[in-house]
Amino acid sequence: MLQQLEEAYGFIFEDELLSEINQVGNLQFVGAGETIIEIGDYVKMMPLLLEGAIKIMREDKDGDELLLYFLERGDTCAMTLSCCLGQTKSEIRAVAERDTKIIMIPIEKMEEWTSKYKSWRNFVFESYHTRLSEMLDTIDTIAFMNMDQRLMKYLQDKAKVNQNETIAVTHQQIAYDLHTSRVVISRLLKKLELDGKIKLQRNSIEVTEL
Numbered sequence: 001m002l003q004q005l006e007e008a009y010g011f012i013f014e015d016e017l018l019s020e021i022n023q024v025g026n027l028q029f030v031g032a033g034e035t036i037i038e039i040g041d042y043v044k045m046m047p048l049l050l051e052g053a054i055k056i057m058r059e060d061k062d063g064d065e066l067l068l069y070f071l072e073r074g075d076t077c078a079m080t081l082s083c084c085l086g087q088t089k090s091e092i093r094a095v096a097e098r099d100t101k102i103i104m105i106p107i108e109k110m111e112e113w114t115s116k117y118k119s120w121r122n123f124v125f126e127s128y129h130t131r132l133s134e135m136l137d138t139i140d141t142i143a144f145m146n147m148d149q150r151l152m153k154y155l156q157d158k159a160k161v162n163q164n165e166t167i168a169v170t171h172q173q174i175a176y177d178l179h180t181s182r183v184v185i186s187r188l189l190k191k192l193e194l195d196g197k198i199k200l201q202r203n204s205i206e207v208t209e210l
Helices: 002-009 015-024 078-086 107-116 118-144 147-162 171-178 182-194
Strands: 026-030 035-037 045-059 065-072 093-106 198-201 204-207
Touching: 002 015, 002 045, 015 093, 015 107, 026 045, 035 045, 045 078, 045 107, 065 093, 065 118, 065 147, 065 171, 078 118, 093 107, 093 147, 107 118, 118 147, 147 171, 147 182, 147 204, 171 182, 182 198
Parallel strands: none
Antiparallel strands: 026 093, 035 093, 045 065, 045 093, 198 204
């Protein structure tokens, strides 16, 4: 595990901190589509990504979801940090976008390392800044982009985090992620295909314009 830690976080953390993470961290393997953190859960451990990708979702009072952002190797979730440090219930759902390997860090170590390691403190602050920027980007996308532009951005982002131009996703799943209807998504996907930006396949979509 230490070697994977060094590959993902060696450029961020000093050797002493990497050694501590290796000792106290709980290594977990999560299959694509599995939920890592559920809305309403008390979060007692914070995830560090070694491999794969995670999507962070919000849910409205009717149970409809909205994709906020993706996490990739070397990332953590600032909203999870807030829940851990504030000992509050999670307001987000974290789902593995693809097969993912994570290390779960106990809450008491997060607080200890904030004062003990400058690199950890910087990492936490940078994570807050990055995730805030991504959420502002999501707000801008909803406020200022047409649905066809939002859809294209979603497909491009999904292709990038999956490291594959062809993504396995249903029209219904896209509708859930973008908080709209399947009928709207199917119509816009057909338009994007006619524009030459994607190719629709059986149970998958090839993104030709990245």
